[in-house]
Amino acid sequence: MGTKNLALVVGSxxxxxxxxxxxxxLRSGQDAGGYEIVGAVVLVRDTDGKVQVHEHGDKTVGHGAAWGAGAGVVVGLFAPPLLAATAVGAGIGALLGKIKKSRDEKQFGVDVDEYLAPGTSAVVAVVDDKWADRVEKALDRADKRISKAIDSDDYDKLREAIEKSADDVVEQINS
Incomplete structure (x- = not known):
């Protein structure tokens, strides 16, 4: 994965x-061969500010193995604090600290309050940057859209940390 140029595409x-x-x-466009998606989720933020992560549009993730690297990486790249609030594990926490520093330095991720204000939803996708324009256009019902480059090294490190911490996440959730 480290050789790809990745983009984060968000529709609010x-x-x-x-x-x-x-x-x-978006998924239908991928199935039809129009582009390839590395990972995608729907985020729903209620009026009290609580965020639910949905995968496949209707399946809530965050419990058990379903959390996995896919949804976790997408959420972490969109807004590291959302991942920190959802996931546990020393590896993830340490990496999120580095990503937060990186975000401050490189404008990593997007402004959660702008793209996922209370009472709104967002579709967040990670794609090879050659597909970013097509994926952004596929989110045609969005009130606003953004596409941002992702450091593929950040992607790889976050994915690895989430995979290594998956058992810790499941154990913490089940306790």
């Missing part, structure tokens, strides 16, 4: 149903 929605519809359209 006032309507959760529109976010789910665009997520399904």
């Amino acid at each position: 929605y006032d309507d959760t149903a529109a976010a789910s519809d665009d997520y399904q359209a």
